[in-house]
Amino acid sequence: MKTLVLVEHDxxxxxxxxxxxxxxxxxxxEVHLLVVGKDVGAVAEAAAKIAGVGKVHVAxxxxxxxxxxxxxxxxIVDQMGHHxxxxxPATTTGKNVxxxxxxxxxxxQVSDIIAVDGADTxxxxxxxGNAIATVQSSDAKKVITVRGTAFDKAAAxxxxxxxxxxxxxxxxxxxxxxxxxxxxxxxxxLTSAGVIVSGGRAFGxxxxxxxxxxPLADKLGAAVGASRAAVDAGYAPNDxxxxxxxxxxxxxxxxxxxxxxxxxxxxxxxxSKVIVAINKDEEAPIFQVADHGLVGDLxxxxxxxxxxx
Amino acid sequence: MKLLVAVKRVIDYNVKPRIKPDGSGVDLANxxxxxxxxxxIAVEEAVRLKEAGKAEEIVAVSIGPAKAQETLRTALAxxxxxxxxxxxxxxxxxxxxxxxxxxxxxDENPDMVVLGKQAIxxxxxxxxxxxxxxxxxxxxxxxxxxxxxxxxxxxTREIDGGLETVKLQLPAVVTTDLRLNEPRYASLPNIMKAxxxxxxxxxxxxYGVDITRRLTITNVAPPPTRExxxxxxxxxxxxxxxxxxxxA
Numbered sequence: 001m002k003t004l005v006l007v008e009h010d011x012x013x014x015x016x017x018x019x020x021x022x023x024x025x026x027x028x029x030e031v032h033l034l035v036v037g038k039d040v041g042a043v044a045e046a047a048a049k050i051a052g053v054g055k056v057h058v059a060x061x062x063x064x065x066x067x068x069x070x071x072x073x074x075x076i077v078d079q080m081g082h083h084x085x086x087x088x089p090a091t092t093t094g095k096n097v098x099x100x101x102x103x104x105x106x107x108x109q110v111s112d113i114i115a116v117d118g119a120d121t122x123x124x125x126x127x128x129g130n131a132i133a134t135v136q137s138s139d140a141k142k143v144i145t146v147r148g149t150a151f152d153k154a155a156a157x158x159x160x161x162x163x164x165x166x167x168x169x170x171x172x173x174x175x176x177x178x179x180x181x182x183x184x185x186x187x188x189x190l191t192s193a194g195v196i197v198s199g200g201r202a203f204g205x206x207x208x209x210x211x212x213x214x215p216l217a218d219k220l221g222a223a224v225g226a227s228r229a230a231v232d233a234g235y236a237p238n239d240x241x242x243x244x245x246x247x248x249x250x251x252x253x254x255x256x257x258x259x260x261x262x263x264x265x266x267x268x269x270x271x272s273k274v275i276v277a278i279n280k281d282e283e284a285p286i287f288q289v290a291d292h293g294l295v296g297d298l299x300x301x302x303x304x305x306x307x308x309x
Numbered sequence: 310m311k312l313l314v315a316v317k318r319v320i321d322y323n324v325k326p327r328i329k330p331d332g333s334g335v336d337l338a339n340x341x342x343x344x345x346x347x348x349x350i351a352v353e354e355a356v357r358l359k360e361a362g363k364a365e366e367i368v369a370v371s372i373g374p375a376k377a378q379e380t381l382r383t384a385l386a387x388x389x390x391x392x393x394x395x396x397x398x399x400x401x402x403x404x405x406x407x408x409x410x411x412x413x414x415x416d417e418n419p420d421m422v423v424l425g426k427q428a429i430x431x432x433x434x435x436x437x438x439x440x441x442x443x444x445x446x447x448x449x450x451x452x453x454x455x456x457x458x459x460x461x462x463x464x465t466r467e468i469d470g471g472l473e474t475v476k477l478q479l480p481a482v483v484t485t486d487l488r489l490n491e492p493r494y495a496s497l498p499n500i501m502k503a504x505x506x507x508x509x510x511x512x513x514x515x516y517g518v519d520i521t522r523r524l525t526i527t528n529v530a531p532p533p534t535r536e537x538x539x540x541x542x543x544x545x546x547x548x549x550x551x552x553x554x555x556x557a
Contacts, residue, residue: 066473070447092451095438095450096451098435098438099434102435103438107404108404108524111432121527125432127326127432128429130532131326131529133431133528133529134526175448175449177475178463180471181472182472189470222556238488239488245322245346253551263325274554289535292539293538293539309548309557
């Protein structure tokens with residue numbers, strides 16, 4: 001089987017989610033990569049070095065700078081004439097474009113896979129990870145998005161794939177880029193962070209939430225998350241929310257502080273490798289999933305922890 | 310402007326799904342069902358656009374069992390004007406839903422279709438994008454701000470690194486994210502009024518759409534369970550543990 005993997009990049013560097021997606025694709029067959037963007041020669045060269053890659057297709061044009069789905073999907077659809085499976089990382093970029101490709105190919109997408117069980121059989125979480133479904137696709141071509149945290153990263157070095165320029169198409173009149181407001185690079189993103197410190201309603205106010213959690217996150221190089229209760233109470237912005245209706249995360253270490261562990265929060269973080277919980281109520285449900293628990297007052301523990309790290 | 314909103318009946322987000330012992334799926338019998346939370350946000354956004362004088366009519370559509378009428382009545386109570394149920398007991402996958410919605414869009418000629426970014430049951434996050442593809446319209450996914458302006462709509466999108474704003478020519482498809490708005494609770498008088506609003510019942514056959522599934526669910530199992538670990542005695546013990554894990 002010949003697979004095509006969409007390379008996730010920011011114009012300069014390849015995102016790790018791509019490397020995990022390559023690992024998933026390699027379980028299906030030969031791996032080709034697709035780099036789409038503007039002035040992406042360096043990205044294509046880096047992509048060609050990823051271990052196990054057969055070929056890198058590059059669509060490089062000014063109108064592709066922001067990788068709008070309306071412009072990118074036709075390029076992929078075109079490539080699917082000679083590939084059997086398309087895989088994209090289940091990031092906001094991949095999730096935006098892949099279903100558009102699937103519908104154009106009349107294929108049912110297999111979203112957010114966590115395992116490849118065979119050429120047409122995959123495991124994927126449903127109900128926010130409260131159940132794992134095994135699904136078998138009857139479509140001749142496959143369109144798949146891949147949960148990065150579920151697959152090891154392919155080696156970024158060691159390959160020497162051929163790079164081939166492909167037709168970049170033309171700009172769609174239906175959609176145009178206006179602006180982007182990217183969060184400053186000081187802290188990692190929640191969905192790709194190795195460590196997350198997350199706070200709940202026990203912090204009592206927006207000021208205390210940030211005064212206590214931000215220094216701890218800085219010490220650990222961690223992203224900051226929040227429970228829905230903390231977001232609803234206005235202690236943290238909505239994009240901090242970890243849970244069934246917020247972000248689904250699976251870092252190496254998740255530190256839940258003052259979070260009781262409601263079902264809908266657990267659904268968003270229970271795939272974390274190691275869970276640490278700090279809560280003053282030793283009966284809190286969060287301790288049932290935590291690897292390491294510390295019972296006590298967060299207003300004493302957090303400053304002490306920050307100082308001792 | 311005319312708006313089409315799509316809503317799905319799903320297990321209430323506060324209920325923990327029970328997996329059937331034979332692994333055939335999730336047990337939906339006697340479980341509290343509600344409107345998919347992201348679709349609720351879609352209905353709310355449509356109603357706010359109407360209240361702001363930017364939209365004249367809101368049509369709510371659902372694809373599902375007879376009981377999905379309740380979900381549509383909720384949409385009507387929130388402020389939709391009329392509703393269409395495409396009734397089926399089949400578990401229609403996003404591609405089938407998108408095909409049915411494309412047919413409804415062809416009949417209704419909306420300027421914008423607004424729907425949740427994903428349903429919290431099968432978590433596919435695909436229907437809106439597929440619908441946009443089938444209609445050949447622009448798509449504004451994961452919206453946290455929607456501002457119509459002269460034949461176009463400006464959509465601010467929640468992306469992994471922050472926010473991105475795109476301008477879409479109408480007609481267009483918008484999928485909603487959490488920050489877009491906070492849905493209202495329907496008032497009792499509005500719930501009563503909603504009972505009198507028109508609700509058409511159709512079938513997939515009426516639209517000539519084949520909803521045969523392409524993905525067979527061969528097994529549904531619980532995720533690996535986590536065991537409760539150890540309780541630490543002190544902050545020093547926690548610091549030591551974090552150092553052991555290589556994060557401090």
